[in-house]
Amino acid sequence: MPTTPVFSAPWRDRAGRLSGLKLATFLFALAPGLWLAGAYGFDALGPKPITALIHATGEWAVRFLLLSLAVTPLRRIANFPKLILVRRMLGLTVLAYGLIHLGLYVVDQNFILSKVVSEIVSRFYLTIGFVALVGLAVLGITSTDGMIRRLGKAWPRLHKTVYAIGVLGLFHYFLQAKIDVSAPVYWTGLFLILMGWRAMQRFRLPMNPFTLLGLAIAASLVTALFEAAWYGIKSGVPASAVLGANLEFYDTLRPAWWVLITGIALPLVNAARLALDRGAKSKPEPRHQPGRDAVPAR
Structure with a gap:
């Protein structure tokens, strides 16, 4: 019986075959980051490029969060069950853009971590955003097959907190705008x-x-x-x-x-x-x- 490899390319299915759907989703997930990196390299982000990157990565985190939430409705409405194959990838993409969003904020604060912590604690919209990011990190860590088996029936309940995370993320977006x-x-x-x-x-x-x-x-x-x-x-x-x-x-x-x-x-x-x-x-x-x-x- 073939065993599941420890690491598999994100564009392959569980049997190790190339999945067109997963490959397209993977490229789509990379595209905004590559475009932003290119715009930064060509000095096309205006007078405050780091600020522009902070805002853009946060916006893309929200967009990918909603895309991940759209997987279940779309697979039912369109009767397209294979969409479930990309839900985990979209969720991890949300986490990736969220972590980059936070990392760029650290860069904007000149890597002074004490100032970063102070700002997160004292500014309400930053506190909300950080709580949402911590929640995403927990969901990302527990999204592996091994953690799904370990958590059992608790896993679906835990991952339903994504709805609350979505509310926090959107509230952070409103306050920041x-x-x-x-x-x-x-x-x-x-x-x-x-x-x-x-x-x-x-x-x-x-x-x-x-x-x-x-x-x-x-x-x-x-x-x-x-x-x-x-x-x-x-x-x-x-x-x-x-x-x-x-x-x-x-x-x-x-x-x-x-x-x-x-x-x-x-x-x-x-x-x-x-x-x-x-x-x-x-x-x-x-x-x-x-x-x-x-x-x-x-």
């Missing part, structure tokens, strides 16, 4: 869609293109309300003004509309998958042709 929170609002809207899908699963609500469209609409409305509340609390902008801006199209679309546009992909994917499944079922069975299909007698 300060004035313009359009990007954090958009990613929070997508987080609402992913959590809404899980709520539908938990309460066994029907999953079809119509209910998924309803989920996208509901998430976009909550996103608009959340954005209005945030601006009202942080900057004193009247909520009615922010909500009114969501209805204006002459300048730019607000994040809630982009949440709706992105969320509509779910019912479309689900409808396409259902159509493919019906087409496959409607195909006639191939006729038995004795002259070709019969097994010769021995």
Whole structure:
């Protein structure tokens, strides 16, 4: 019986074969880091390149976190079970960008670790971000096959803390963004869609293109309300003004509309998958042709 190697290239499956899906995911995970490294090398990150790198790596950590949370909904909605093969890789990518994010902050503080610790303790948004990173590190350490076997039934409960980590990461993103929170609002809207899908699963609500469209609409409305509340609390902008801006199209679309546009992909994917499944079922069975299909007698 073949044994699983201690180390296997991330683009290979458990049998050691090349996996196109895992290879594509691996290259996609590397791409932002390589682009940022190249931009830094060519001095294309503006007057404060380290600050730009800190912000960019933090944003990519949030994006990959949401991608990892999207694996389970997409594999069910699109009936694509092989997506589960890349969930661990995406989770470790989140941790990698988070650690780079912290490392760059240490560089920005001239490697004065006492100052780094003091800033993390005294600045609330840094405390939240650090707690989220510690949580990611725990999930990363316990993501190996050996730890899954050791933890047994406790492993799923532990890894469900990723939802709380997502909330902390997004809150850190909001507080760090300060004035313009359009990007954090958009990613929070997508987080609402992913959590809404899980709520539908938990309460066994029907999953079809119509209910998924309803989920996208509901998430976009909550996103608009959340954005209005945030601006009202942080900057004193009247909520009615922010909500009114969501209805204006002459300048730019607000994040809630982009949440709706992105969320509509779910019912479309689900409808396409259902159509493919019906087409496959409607195909006639191939006729038995004795002259070709019969097994010769021995």
